[in-house]
Amino acid sequence: MDVVKTSKDSQSQPIIITGMHRSGTSLTASILQRAGINIGRELLGPGIGNIKGHFEDVDFWKLHQEILVSQGVSPEGWTTHSKISVPQQFLSKARALRDQRMEQTGLWGWKEPRTTLFLDFWDELIPEAKYIFVYRSPWEVVDSLFTRGDVAFTQNPGLAIGVWIAYNTGILDFYKQNFSRAVLIHIDNLKGKAPNFLSAIQEKLQLKDVLLEEEIFDSKLVHREASTDHRPALIAQFYPKAIEILDALNAIADLPAHLDPNRASARLHIDWALQDWAITRRAMTSKQQTQTELQQTQTELQQTQTELQQTQTELQQTQTELQQTQTELQQTQTELQQTQTQLHYEQELVTAMESSKFWKIRQVWKRAKSMIGLDDD
Known part of the structure; x- marks a missing residue:
């Protein structure tokens, strides 16, 4: 392994922020940025589901995507493996990226959910890094992924749970081995006025330069609808591994979830299945109606375009006729001007003769000849 410039040498302290997609990592990064941690110069901007921005360092984001694609994994990181091997060909790029960031002083770091798949790799490259892990209940993450409409989960809904299990298994295993230099929090602890989250970072990670804030974030940005229906019980019945991991995370987290302990253990009622059936059918009917209206609108649009084209043709014909009429008028005016010129000339000639x-x-x-009866030869 190459020599690493440590925080003792450079007064530089790296902070790695990660967690499963849709778990609150962007929110966490935004809070830490305001608290004084430099999370990158070029950050990924707003998008669907992240109206405030993703707060992802573009360089790390691109590197992780390249590694994933090289290993046959989607660039988004939709995988059921908790660890992804990094080929030797990417080592120099990762080192260069690390060295460039380590040149700065103070608290710096990056946020990128895919980092979860490469924790051992980055920990070997940056052994003095400290970690902030964010997790969220599986039913809320799945609901958020479905709401965003990623094709991978539309075609294979069960993959969403599989990815959640993989990411959080990786976090759980790494956190157990590196407990003293990592903070594990549930997204619920990012809301409200009490700065428990930042206090935990200050105390456990000994980051005294982190600034405490009174107001952390608008709770309306995090949707909790999935926690109020039968989804937790559904996941508990069909994906018990996810509940097992969630319980393990809550058991060792520095700031665990504020969950109803009976939520996931509630019995799955048959009416819930029928309700989902009814909702699905309504959605399909609404979609079919929308498609019919769309087709009708497209037909009307096509008819309007045909009429518009016909009108444009008639307008072009009228413009041609108008141009022809203007040409004829111009010709007539020219002839009239010539006639007037000729008449004026003849009038001048008569005037000259009379004078x-x-x-x-x-x-x-002539008058005399007329009087004596002589003919005018």
């Missing part, structure tokens, strides 16, 4: 003496004598002679 000449010869013309006057000729007129007297």
Whole structure:
């Protein structure tokens, strides 16, 4: 392993923030950024489900995606494996990224959910790193993933639970082995005015430079609808491994979940299954109706476009006729101008003739000849 510049040498303390997707890592990173931790210069911006921004360091984000793709995993990190091997070809890039960040002083770090899959790799590269892990109840994460509409989960809904299990298994195993330099919190502890989260970081990780805040975040940004229905019982019955991991996380977390202990153990009632059936059918009917309306709108749009094209053709024809009429008018005006010029010339000629003496004598002679009866040859 190469020599690592430690915090003692550079007064630089790396902080790694991670957790399963949709678990509150973006919210955590935003809080830590305001508390004085530099989480990167170029961050991934807002998107679906993250209106405030993802707060992900783009360089780490790109590196993790490249590694995942090289191992046949989707760039999003949808995998049921808790650890992903890092090929040798990416080691130099990771080292360069680490060395560049270690040049800065003070508290710095990055947030990226996919980091969860590479914890051992980064811990070997940055042995003095400290970790902040965020977890969330599986039914809330699954609900958030379904709401966001990722194709992977639309085609295979069970994958969402599998990914949650993989990520949180990795967090649980790593946290047990590195308890003294990591903080494990449930997303519930990020809300309200009491800064328990930042206090825990200050005390356990000995990060005295972290600034405490009065107000942490707007609880409306975190949706909890899935915790108020039958989803916890559904997961408990069909995915007991997820509940086992959740219980293990709550048992050792520095700030565990504020859960109803009977929520996941509630008996799954048949009416809930029928309710989901009814909701699904309503959604399908609504979708079919929407598609019919869309098709009708497209037909009307096509008809309107045809009429518009016909109108444009008629307008073009009218413009051609108008141009032709204007040409004829211009020609007529030219001919009229020529006629007026000729008439003016002839009038001037007559005036000149009438004013000449010869013309006057000729007129007297013509009258005289007429009086004596002579013909005008």
